[in-house]
Amino acid sequence: MTVDDTLMDVLAGHRRGGRGDRPALVDRRRSVTYAELEREVGARTRDLASSGVGPGVRTGVVLTNLLDSVVDFAAATSLHAPVLVLQEQAGEAERSAALADFGAELSVEGAVVARLRPGGDHGGDPAFAVTSSGTGGRPKVISREWSGTLLNSAGFAHGLGLDADDVVLTTSPLGHSYAIEAGTLAVLYAGACQVVPAGALTPARAALLVERHRPTVLQSVPLVLDWWGQGDVVRAGSWKRCVSAGDALSEQAAAPWREAGLTVYDHYGNSELGQLTLNPVGGGSGVGHPLPEVRIxxxxxxxxxxxxxFPGLSPVRMEAGRAVPLADEEGWVNTGDLGVFGDDGLRLTGRSDLLINIGGNKISPAEVEEVLRAMPGVKDCAVVGRPGPSGDHQVWAFVEAGAAEFDAAVLRRRAREQLMAVKVPTVFRRVDKLPRTGSGKIRRGLLIEEGG
Known part of the structure; x- marks a missing residue:
């Protein structure tokens, strides 16, 4: 792979290497081989070119969990256009704001190519852009070089050990950067096969899908690992390993998969640079060592x-069509996280923008959450800072638990046994479900602003 490769180049390389007849992508309607996918992308490239997509033309592409939208994405990027990946579940206002921030001229959704504004200066290099998860508020548009993005996904494929015999089941919607970069791009680079289900699957439906397609790798998030681990999904199929990202992976979520003999990887990445680390032991706050070429x-x-x-990546935040650099002169990007980096790799301790200041004491929500998640009856939790009656900040814990299992007094007493007094939540509030993004991340902004 070279820095100038497109997805068409990747697909053609597999065909020339004798792998054209191997399955590449599977959705709920159909499947395609690498040779078939190459032909479809080639045809769609010609269609999009006739509609104005090309070098320097900023284009938004709505990614669904259907192969046709993957073909759209591959064709647009192969035409050297700067491409913004749009999430299918995004509301109209959110989608319009992202397109405006990106300065998009065209949008592609299904068979429709819509012009959003007159064509402008078509300078610039091919780019890949995504929207951030929006856990703390309105999603931001992050754009970076296409070549570095593809190389970063290749590094993830190497780190995870993907090869042409692997079948990867991706549970997150493809409009999320984790699913498209650590999923589709990594899979296509490795010559493997990606199975993309339609929407959320119950454990029973997941077990049937697994029996049918025999995936070897589960690419998912902690919420799904935990849910599926309680059913027959673990014992179905031909699993070899699974990888989790997007939020802290608890021991509870990882345990059933480990007990079945799988390697459980915890993965750390972000919208700014893509895939950063892998931890082959999973669980806890350690997210492992940097992937090839990544520096931490x-x-x-x-x-x-x-x-x-990461070499070749200088991400920018797009605002009203203008690029705001995020990397310093040496290419370093502040992730917004806090952590410790040593011989054992990177251990995350929380978000710098989520630290709770109680009388000058800086409290990490991640530390408190790790203690609470280990308590009986706690399915999950989120800790945030909220103003109390006097206006001073308090520690609030939103606990996902059944009504019969929830006892705030017991949780408070056990928390006092393991935490400094200032870190023990003042308020414990039970919720049936924590608010989450489509990729499973907790939407803490809603908890801070609305109190659940």
Whole structure:
């Protein structure tokens, strides 16, 4: 792979290597081989070119969990257009805001190519853009070089050990950067096969799908690993390993998969740079060592800001069509996380923008959450800072638990046994379900603003 490769080049390489008849992508309607996918992308490339997609033409592509939208994405990027991946579930206002921030001229959704504004200066290199998860508010549009993005996904494929015999079941919607970069791009680079289900699957439906397609790798999030681990999905199929990202992977979620003999990988990445680390032991706050070419720096003995860099990537935040650089002169990007980096790899301790200041004491929600998640009856939890009656900040814990199992007094007493008094939540509030994004991340902004 070279820095100038497109997805058409990747697909053609597999065909020339004798792998054209191997399955590439499977959705709920159909499946395609690498040779068939190459032909479909080639035809769609010609269609999009006639509609104005080309070098420097900023284009939004709505990605659904259907192969046709993957073909749209592959064709647009192969035409050297700067491409913004749009999530199918995004509301109209959110989607319009993202397109405006990106400065998109065209949008592609299904068979429709719509012009959003007159064509402008078509300079610039091919780019790949995504929207951030929006856990703390309105999603931001992050854009970076296409070549570095493809190389980063290739590094993830190497780190996870993907090869042409693997079948990867991806549970997150393809409009999320984790699913398209650590999923589709990594799978296509490796010559493997990606299975993309339609929407959320119950454990029973997942078990049937697994029996049919015999996936070897599960690419998912902690919420799904935990849910499926309680059913027959673990024992179905031909699993070899699974990888989790997007939120903290608890021991509870990882345990059933480990007990079945699978390697459970915890993965750390972000919208700015893509895939950063892998941890083949999963669970806890350790997210492992950097992937090939990734550089990480963080605190030593004490938590400090986590920064990362990857050669060929200089991400920018797009605002009203203008690019705001996110990397410093040496290419380092502040991730917004706090952590410790040493011989055991990177251990995350929380988000710098979520630290709770109680009388000058900086409290990491991640530390409190790790203690609470280990308590009986707690399915999951989120800890945030909220103003109390006097206006001073308090620690609030939103606990996902059944009404019969929830006892705030017991949780408070057990928390006092393991945490400093200032870290023990003032308020414990039970919720049936924590608010989450489509990729499973907790939407803490809603908890802070609305109190659940």
């Amino acid at each position: 720096r963080a605190g030593g003995s004490e938590p400090g800001p986590v920064a990362a860099r």
